[in-house]
Amino acid sequence: MAEKDFKTRLDKLMTEKEAVATFLHDGDSFTLGGALASRRCFSVAREMIRQKKRDLTFVDTAAGVETTMMVAGGCISKLRLGYFLMRTAGVKIDDTILRAMRDGVPNPLEVEDFTQYQLAMGFMAASMDIPYMVTKSGLGADYLKYNKTIKMANDPFENKPIIMVPAISPDVGFFCVQRADRRGNAQVFGDIWADDVKSRACKHVVIITEELVSTEVIQKYPANTLIPSYCVDAVVEVPFNCHPMSCYGCYGGYFADYTSFIQFVLAFGTYEGALRWLDEWVYGTEDQFEYCEKVGWRNLMRLVKMERSINRLPE
C-alpha cells in the first residue's frame, strides 16, 4: 500500500508483530514516542529485536534503556540523539554502547549529537514540510564541529548567527499512548516530550495504545487528542507496553517497575550480561503477552494501583 492508503483506512487495528514487520525495514530510520521513564514503547523495541531488524537509525530527543537493549540486540547502526542514558540509579550501563562504538560489537555504531531542542526543531521542520528550522540552542558549542548535518549562518534579517537544523523525517515512528480508537485518534496524558512534532514528522506512524476505546470516549476529551487519525497508519493495542518503565495515568512504580528495572540494570552492567538478559526476556518470550505473564500479572496490577494513587485518566 502507498503511504497515503494506510492513513485513510477507518479501521487500522493490527498486531504488534504485523506492525513492526510492515512498517520497519532493515536500513530504515525510526523514532519512538515518550522518552525515559514514561510512554516509551518497550514492547516494540523487544519485538524489533525478536524480528532481527538490522542497520536501523534511531533518532530521538532522549534515549533510555530501550536503546541500550536495541544496540545489544544488533538492530542499530546509527544513533542521532539529544540524550543517552549511560548511568542510572548509580550504576553504569554504558558497556554495550561503548563496545559498539569502540569495537564494533555486535556491529559498528555511529553517533550524532544534538541538543534536544535542535532535534525538536528538526522534527518541527519536517512536520511542516519546510527544509529547516532555526534555533539559538547550541550556538558557540561543539555540536557543529562533529555533527555535519546542522549548519550555522547569519540570519538574513538581523545578520546574527543562528543554528539551522534540517528537517528530520524518520521512516516510521511508534508512539505509545494511553488510549486510541480504531481509526487512530490517539490521546496522550501527562508528559508529551516532542511527540507533538514527531508524530507529524514521520512518514508512517504506528500508535501503540494501552487501551483501545470507542470514538465516543475520545470525543469527551478532544483536547487530549495529541495525534489525530490522519497522521496515523496503524493502531496496536498492547497492555503494559512501556514495562519495565511507566505510563502516566496507567501504571507506575518508583519511576519504573523498580524490581524489573534493577534486574535490568544489574544485567546491563556488561555486554555479556545484556545478551543473557535478551535471551531470557526477549528471545525467551513470544510476544508482549508472554512477557507480561513472565513478569506476573498480579505484580503488574500492583504497579497500576501505585500509579492510580496519584494520577488517573479522566473517564
Next chain:
Amino acid sequence: MNQELKEMKSQYTPEQLAACAGAREVRDGEVVIVGVGLSNLTGAIAKLVHAPNAILVTEAGYIDFKGIATMVSPDDPYGGTLCTCHTSLTQVFSDQQRGFMDVGYVSFVQIDKYGNVNTTALFGSGDYNKPELRLQGSGGGGDISSSANRCVYINVMRDTGQFVNKLDFMTFPGFLDGHDSRQNANLSGGGPSAVITDRGVFRFEEESKEMYLSEVFPWDEDNVEEIKGMVEWNLKVTEDLQVIDPPRPKEMEAIRLLDPGETWTIPNLMERPTSKILLFGGLLEGKRTFEMYDKIGELYESSWRIMLNKRLPI
C-alpha cells in the same frame, strides 16, 4: 580541621551539601527549569523550604509540579502530579528561548574557567567516535545553558579531571572565551551564574567572566589551597570569601520528605531501603515476588500521601 567541624561535616553526604547550597540560589516566584538527579532535588528543596511560589518545570513538559518526590527522570509520572500545565518539550524549550525561564539547574562533568561544560564524552586516548567514556550528551542542558536567563551548574567536586583547562567537547555553552564572546555568539540566556559543589560555590567575574571561588563551607575555610589544587588552572579566590551555612534543619527535612528511597542519603545502591526489600526477597537468586512489589509500592505511596497534603513552605 578541628573536631567540632569534622563532626558537623560528617552529618551530611556531599550530595546533600551541594543540593542545599544550590537550593538557596532560587528566589521565591521564579520559573525554574530543572534537569534530573541532583538538579531536580535542588529545585524541589527550594520550593519546599523558601520558595513556595517557584514554578518548577521539566523538559518532558511538566510545568509547575509540586514535587511530591525527587524525580529520577524528567518524565517520572509522579512529577506530573498536581501540575498546573502538561505540555511538550517543544513548547517548554520554545518558552525558554522566549525568555520565560528565570533559572536553569543542570549538572556537569567537565567544566572550564569560563563555565563551559562537557557532558558528551571523555575522549581519553580515543576520540569523539571512539571515546574512552561516553556520557549522556546534551539532554536539556545544551538548551538550558543556551537560553535560560541564568544557569546554575551543580555536582559533587572530584579530585581531578573535572575543572579542566580544555574540554573534550563543549556541550553547554557558558561564557565561551570570556568577556563579550557569549553575547557575540548570539546566545540569548544570561549564562552561568554559579557553580555549586560540596566544596564551595564558584561565581563569575563581571568583566572577564572568569570563574572564582566565592563561598566555602565552614570546615573548608582553611582548605582553600586544597580546593585550588583540584582545579587545573590557577583559580582566583575572592578577597571576601564567604562562609555558607551547612544544610539547615528545614532543608534536611525537605530531603527526607522528598526522598523516601534515601538515594541522596545512602550512597551505596544496595544498602537503600528499596534494594533491601529486593535483596531480602531474593532478587539476586532471580526471584520476583508480589511481596517485593507490595512493599516498594507501600514505601512510596505512604510518602506521596503525606506530600500530596503538605502545605508549603514546610
